[in-house]
Amino acid sequence: MRDNAAFVRYKQNNPQFSEQDFRNKVTVAFYGIQDAWAAQDMKRVRKFISDGIYQRFNVQFIMMKKLQQYNELSGIQIHSMTVSDYKRDGAYDVIDVAIHASMTDRFISKKIQRLSSGGYESFVEYWTFIKKSTAALNDIYENPNCPQCGAAIPEIQGETGICPYCKAVVNSGDFDWVLSEITQADDYTYSQSYGHKQLNLQMKIQKLFTGDEGFSVQKLEDKASNAFLQHEIALALRNPALARRFMREDSYQKLTSEIQQSAPLLYNRLYLNDVSLISHWAEGSMNYLGFFIRKSYQRLEMKRNNPDELEAIMDPVVRTQSMVIVLCRDAAAQPPKGLLYAHQCPKCGGTLSDTTDTKCPYCTSEVNSPNFDWVVDGVYSLGEYKQRLAGDEPDELIAFGVDKADDLLDVRDYAFNNVLIVLAADGHFATEEEAFAKALAKKLGYNPLKIEPSIQLAKNGKLVLRMPDDPKKHAKIIKLMDKAAMADQLMTPAEAELMAYVHNNFA
Numbered sequence: 036m037r038d039n040a041a042f043v044r045y046k047q048n049n050p051q052f053s054e055q056d057f058r059n060k061v062t063v064a065f066y067g068i069q070d071a072w073a074a075q076d077m078k079r080v081r082k083f084i085s086d087g088i089y090q091r092f093n094v095q096f097i098m099m100k101k102l103q104q105y106n107e108l109s110g111i112q113i114h115s116m117t118v119s120d121y122k123r124d125g126a127y128d129v130i131d132v133a134i135h136a137s138m139t140d141r142f143i144s145k146k147i148q149r150l151s152s153g154g155y156e157s158f159v160e161y162w163t164f165i166k167k168s169t170a171a172l173n174d175i176y177e178n179p180n181c182p183q184c185g186a187a188i189p190e191i192q193g194e195t196g197i198c199p200y201c202k203a204v205v206n207s208g209d210f211d212w213v214l215s216e217i218t219q220a221d222d223y224t225y226s227q228s229y230g231h232k233q234l235n236l237q238m239k240i241q242k243l244f245t246g247d248e249g250f251s252v253q254k255l256e257d258k259a260s261n262a263f264l265q266h267e268i269a270l271a272l273r274n275p276a277l278a279r280r281f282m283r284e285d286s287y288q289k290l291t292s293e294i295q296q297s298a299p300l301l302y303n304r305l306y307l308n309d310v311s312l313i314s315h316w317a318e319g320s321m322n323y324l325g326f327f328i329r330k331s332y333q334r335l336e337m338k339r340n341n342p343d344e345l346e347a348i349m350d351p352v353v354r355t356q357s358m359v360i361v362l363c364r365d366a367a368a369q370p371p372k373g374l375l376y377a378h379q380c381p382k383c384g385g386t387l388s389d390t391t392d393t394k395c396p397y398c399t400s401e402v403n404s405p406n407f408d409w410v411v412d413g414v415y416s417l418g419e420y421k422q423r424l425a426g427d428e429p430d431e432l433i434a435f436g437v438d439k440a441d442d443l444l445d446v447r448d449y450a451f452n453n454v455l456i457v458l459a460a461d462g463h464f465a466t467e468e469e470a471f472a473k474a475l476a477k478k479l480g481y482n483p484l485k486i487e488p489s490i491q492l493a494k495n496g497k498l499v500l501r502m503p504d505d506p507k508k509h510a511k512i513i514k515l516m517d518k519a520a521m522a523d524q525l526m527t528p529a530e531a532e533l534m535a536y537v538h539n540n541f542a
Contacts (some may be wrong), residue, residue, distance in 0.1 A: 036327040037249070039119065039120060039121065041043075041120065041121040041122065042099060042118045042120075042121040042130070044103055044314075045121045045128065045130075046123075049171070056172075057130075057164075057212065058116060059163055060083075060164075060176045060211070060212055061116060061132055061134070061164070061175075062113065062116075063112075063176045063177060064080070064083060064084075064127050064162070064176070064214050065113060065117070065134060065136070065162070066111065066113075066381060067079060067080045068080055068084070068214075069108055069111050069138070070220060071092070071093065072106060072108070073105070073106055073107065073108045073447045075096045075099060075100070075105065077089060077092055077093070078190040078191060078192045079189075079190055081191040081192070081193075081196050082175050082188065082191050082196050082205045082206055083175050083176055083206060083211065083213055083214060084196075084206060084213065084214045084215075085165075085206060085207070085213055085214065085215040085216075085257045085329070086194065086195070086196070086257060086258075086261045086376050086377060087215065087216075087257035087258070087259075087260035087261040087264075087310075088214055088215060088216070088217065088257075088260075089194065089196075089261075090194075090260065090264040090265060091260065091264060091307060092105065093219075093264075093389055094264050094265075094267065094268045094305055095196070095302075095304075096272070097268060097272075098177045098301050098302045098303070098305065101147050101301055101343075102147060102150070102301060102303065102335070103144065103145040103146040104142065104143065104144045104145070104146070104150065104303075105143055106140065106141070106143070106153075107139075107140075107141040107142075107143055108138055108139070108140055108141075109138065109139045110137070110138050110139045110155075111136065111137075111138040112136060112137050112138065113134060113135070114136060114137065114385040115134075115135045116128045116133070116134055116135075116309075117132070117133045117135075117163060118131070118132055118133075119131045119132065119133045119223075120396045122170070124251045124252050124253050124254075125169055125241060125244075125247075125249075125250045125251040125252070126167055126168055126169070126248055126249070126250075126251065127165050127166065127168060127208060127253065127254070128165070128167075128168050128252045128468055129163060129164070129165050129168050129215075129253050130163070130164050130212070131161050131162070131163050131167075131223075132161065132162045132163075132164065133159055133161050133220075134159065134160050134161075134162055135157075135159050136157075136158060136159075137155070137156065137157040137158070138155075138156065139153075139154065139155045139156075140153045140154070140155075140156055140495075141153040141154065142366050142496075144303075147303075147335075147345065147348075149348070150303050152495060152496030152497075153445060153495050153496065153497075153540075154494070154495040155470075155491075155495075156491065156492065156495055156497065157488065157491075158219075158220070158488075159219065159284065160220065161216075161217070161218040161219075161220070161223040162214060162216070162217055162218075162284055162427045163214070163215050163216035163217075163218070163253070164213065164214055164215065165208045165212070165215045165251070165254065166208050166211060166212045166213065166255050167207075167208050167209050168211060170209050170211070170348045171209040172210075172211055173205075173211055174211060175205055175210055175211040176211070179317060180204060181198040181200065182202060182203070182205060182206065182210040182211065183198065183201050183203035183205075183210070184200055184201035184203065185240065185517070186198065186199075186200040186201065188200075188205070191205065192337050194378060195377045195378045196377065196378075197377060197378070200523040202386060204374060204377050204379075207374070207377075208254070215253055215254070215257050216253075216256075216257075217312055217497075218259075218308075218309070219308065222308040222329070223330070223406060224308050233412060235252075239315070240252070240312070240315050240324075242537050243315070243322075246474075247370070248370065249370065250314050251373075255312060255324065255326075255362070255409065256310045256311065256312060256326060257360065258361060258376050258409060259312075259324075259326040259328070259360050259403075259458055260307055260310045261277070261360070261376055262278070262281055262282075262360060262376075262411050263307070263310070263326075263328055263330075263358075263414065265277055265278045265281075265309070266278045266282075266290060266360075266411070266414050267305060267330075268512075269290060269294070270293060270294060270297065270396075271284040271301060271302060271305075273294050273297075273299060275287060275290045275291045275295075278290060278411075279393055279403070280375070280387070280392070280393050280402055280403050281375055281376065281403055281408075281410050281411055282403060282410060282411040283363070283403065283405065283410055283411060283412060284300045285413075286411050286413045286414070289413065290414075294439050297339070298336050298337075298339065298346075299336070299337040299339060299342045300334050300335060300336050300337060300349070301334075301335045301337060302332055302333065302334060302335070303333040303334075303335055303348075303353075304331060304332055304333045305330070305331075305332045306330070306331055306332075307328065307329070307330050307331075308329040308331055308355060308499075309324065309327065309328070309329040310326055310327070310328055311327045312324060312325070312326055313326065313327045313359075316424075317366065318389050319366055320366050320367060321363050321364070321365055321366065321405060322363065322364055322365075323361055323362070323363045323410070323412060324361065324362050324363075324367050325359050325360075325361050325420070326359065326360050326361070326362070327357065327359055328357065328358045328359060329356070329357050329358075329362055330355065330356055330358065331353050331354065331499045332350070332351050332353065332354065332356070333348075333350045333352065333353045333354070334349040335347075335348055335349065336349050349531045350536065351460070351502065351529070351532050351536050352456055352460070352499075352500050352533060352536075353499045354499065354500040354501075354502075355499055355500065355501050355502070357413045357417055357504050358414060358415065358416060358417070359414075359416075359417065359419075359420040360411065360413075360414050360415070360499055361412040361413050361414075361415065361423070362409040362410065362411060362412060363405050363409065363410060363412040364405045364407075364408065364409045364410070365405050365406045368405070368406055368407060368408070371406075371408050372384035373385065374408075375402055375407070375408040376408075377402075377408070380395040380397065380398060380400065380402055381402060381407030382395065382398055382400040382402075382407055382410040383395060383397050383398040383400070385397035385398065387402065402476055404444070405453075407527075417504055446503070446508050446511055446512060447480070448501075449501050449502060449503055449508075449512050450479070450511065450512045450515045450516070451475065451476060451479055451481065451486075451489075452489070452499075452501050453499075453500055453501065453502075453512060453537075454471075454472065454475060454514075454515055454516055454519040455472060455489055455490065455493035455498055455514050456500055456533070457491060457519040457530055457533060457534070458471065458472055458493065458519055458522065459493040459494055459496065459498075460520075460527070460529045460530045460532075460533045461527040461528075461529040461530055462529070464490070464493070464494050465522075465523045466526075467522055468519075468522045468523050469490065470522075471519060471522035471523075472486070472490060472519075473486065475515070475519075500537075502541050506541070509542065510542075512541075513537055513541060513542060514532065514539065516537060517534060520533075520534050
């Protein structure tokens with residue numbers, strides 16, 4: 036691994052750290068998670084992935100099983116690993132690792148053939164690992180025993196990474212490095228480009244919560260990921276109770292209302308591109324934290340009289356959307372005795388079953404109370420988020436992620452990405468279309484020799500439709516997409532469907 040400066044300092048200050056051991060853990064995690072994903076079963080890797088990571092896979096598995104889908108992976112190979120970043124986050128150490136790998140990745144749908152896609156791809160992903168700085172390493176990757184009680188736990192099943200014997204939260208970061216984020220290369224570049232803008236905010240928040248030993252921005256972002264995905268799956272499955280235990284009553288009622296007004300739907304794809312803490316403010320005795328969410332999804336509308344049958348494909352391609360989730364906690368909250376997001380009562384520490392009940396069966400306290408842990412104040416569109424803040428005096432970076440995020444990507448970046456999607460919409464990338472893409476890349480100032488990976492992603496159906504949050508920027512992008520649809524002098528039905536969708540949703 037080539038080291039960055041922060042990682043070099045970390046190793047100098049922590050001579051007990053073994054880079055080779057860490058590299059081995061990353062390797063075990065990478066190959067193990069590919070196997071778990073293909074098998075749609077996370078129990079063998081559950082003990083070294085965070086709750087947020089688990090939910091990212093779990094919600095997709097729920098959708099895939101309903102749509103009779105599976106992901107066929109072969110030829111998996113890691114080519115290189117590089118530590119791209121290290122930071123201290125409260126009481127925790129956080130390391131980002133860039134993994135360059137390749138595989139043949141075929142997404143197959145038996146129920147809806149049109150949803151099948153994929154092929155060979157070479158890619159870079161950024162995997163984020165977290166560990167408590169004072170933790171003495173107890174191997175949770177290849178050692179089949181609980182790091183606290185020593186009982187044999189080769190596998191852990193379900194939403195929590197809890198030892199069934201001593202109730203230790205094995206994946207808490209208190210015992211070993213835990214995977215807490217997987218980010219695609221373009222999304223990582225996007226988030227890193229505003230990382231320095233978040234630094235002052237994060238330092239300010241760290242000072243506010245100095246006395247909170249368990250406080251960590253990375254762990255809070257993981258909670259936000261977990262809560263947001265369970266909110267989304269509750270919407271899709273039309274069951275608000277799935278997210279009730281960590282939502283305040285008013286946010287739960289809003290979710291219930293949204294479900295009553297929406298049509299039944301499933302997701303062919305649903306994943307998070309970016310989850311970033313962007314704001315802090317106080318109202319009365321309550322602290323609030325806002326998290327910018329950029330999600331990617333493709334919705335399928337199901338028949339109301341038979342949710343097992345497809346009504347329509349609402350999104351012809353996978354697209355992105357920006358939202359904000361706000362968590363809140365009482366300023367006088369005491370350190371919780373249990374972890375709410377790991378199905379423990381935050382007041383007494385009693386184990387909660389995978390249940391929708393908000394009352395602890397042992398101490399009878401309301402587990403979704405902000406008196407103990409961070410709970411969901413609300414999930415908002417960007418417009419709703421601005422209204423939520425009207426009249427408040429939040430942190431100076433409160434608007435970041437709402438008004439400023441578009442500045443980080445140029446219109447040309449959105450345009451070129453979306454043009455490639457149009458060119459590949461019919462499943463055939465014609466010679467004229469590839470020539471158009473390369474000519475456009477040159478015109479937009481890209482190095483034509485470096486766009487081949489993007490073209491391959493487009494051919495394999497891996498690119499995601501991206502639009503800036505500012506609608507004033509849409510017109511130029513749509514104009515280029517229209518031109519691309521006629522690059523071979525013929526607009527196919529698939530291209531026409533995509534462009535109709537774009538005009539209807541973004542023009």
